[in-house]
Amino acid sequence: MKKILIIEDDEILRENTRELLELSNFNVITAINGKIGVQKALDHQPDLILCDILMPVWDGYKVLEILRAREETKLIPFLFLTAKTDMADIRFGMNLGADDYITKPFKENELVQAIQSRLEKFDLLLNPAKGKFKDSRAGRISTIEELKAHMRLKGEVLHFRRKGIIYREEDHATNVYLLEKGIIKCCKMDSDGKELITALYKKGEFFGFYSFRETLPYGETTTALEGGKAYFIPRQHFVGIFNENPDLTLEFANLFTDALTHMREHLLETAYGSVHKKTVHTLLQFAEKMLTEKSDTIKVARNDLASVAGISTESLIRSLAVLKREHLIEIDGRSIKFLNFQKLQNLI
Template identity: 40%
Template structure:
């Protein structure tokens, strides 16, 4: 197999020479350019398999080079790695928004550099390979639901039983996987400085959760636990990221999931800040009912303890109990076998205060 061809764009001569020597010793063919403009011209003349590009350069800087690549049909699919002495979050975000595949901060080690290059070349090969185009998100969801089609994932292909109230991950843990709910119900919650807990998400069969922290490469800021006996599928971090990198439609679907999650949380925060007590309790009941109303036989039954419902609606337990009593007296809910049954969801929807 012919050596892979890399284009190194770096305006500092000694660093450019040293990096090129290292890459050639590692078995790559290397073209070098001392400016952004020269790098673009070289790429158009002799298309590389991957680009390593400095950010801060006179004239056409790295961001400008990437912008040209991302809009040129012959260059846009080439893996692009930024090399930079800057590691500010805003700089990283700007590069990723423009379409950079990776970001190495100077000084970087040999293993770090070669590892990043090998990873990006491998993912680019997978994107081009017809054998690796079978799993869109729709296929993946269908496979999970039928429990027999996870062959494309490397590990943890079986459902894992989780007992009611068991913690799945805790605030401060590092994400190593995302979770898919095969059966049961899961909630996520956060605790403020005063120790007050608030439910931030409800998840049931067919839902993914735990992906936000993984995508942002940070520790969990919430805790997840099972609301009832559940079965979860674990998708390892590397397999999940490979799936995103290899399938644009999967990436778009998860971006949509992330956007919807953020929008839901913003609406919840606004409601907690400005709604009356009755409205907050009504919103908590409706949130649960809407999420799980498709389950046969439990369409309008809220299987939460009073404490859990208080966390969902941002309400003290004592105030919640009084409000539920009012709703029962008004015929909006009923209490059956210790569970809340919403008998008039329309009135909950119409509550203005």
């Protein structure tokens, strides 16, 4: 029987939730404020914690911060039970290490399903051999494709709109993402407030991972160039997979090596290439990420192209006009149609 700790100052809600979970065959402990909740978490080591945010004595953020700092409680799944739905509040809680938010008022089956899902994923993290993968060896993930299959099966789903922010620079890098649909850009701002795009990601690529050893801040702000979907798992889970599957580490390292090679080439082009070559190089980068077998056209804002190229938007527009006059591309608003890839590639 799994043990659940409910930290909630509203007596009616606390007792109703306790009764609901007991009827669902959970062993339930309750606390009337954050300070008492921390002590009960330390004393009873629950399997999962449900915690309100706005409470007397210690609020939910402080409870989470304290428990994540303690060795004996830092891995316990932690779900906020709250009426606060502002995205800034949610992001703040997730950056502290919360696993999920359940918004009040909630349906009984939604609460139980959220708890069961989180407990199952935590159990998989602690016992990787329980997972079911294509590899005949139970629990083994030996290839990148098996890792992707695992993330699609066990990860959380994130839907995002065009211009939606996935995470911001300096947020704690608590999750690793697999892009399933759409295009993602990573960017940094220089001291003058100018945006520089550092990476582009397409379907099937990982992003948001920075270190095997420690949880570092995200190095860039990541924004959607078009609407789409991604799967994500906690960084600790991601690292645990590599600890259990050393064969996978080499294949993943090769991905990083390829990415670094492309980045080095891009930096050299940005530093020493002509405006015209930078424009062509950037167009081919976007083409690689965005074109499909059925399409020869990309849709991208001029300022995004300029940010990747490392030139002004005005210079980029002039260079695009030259390529158009040479019948290498066609332009219609945000749409750019490629007419002759071979000639474009010969220009760089």
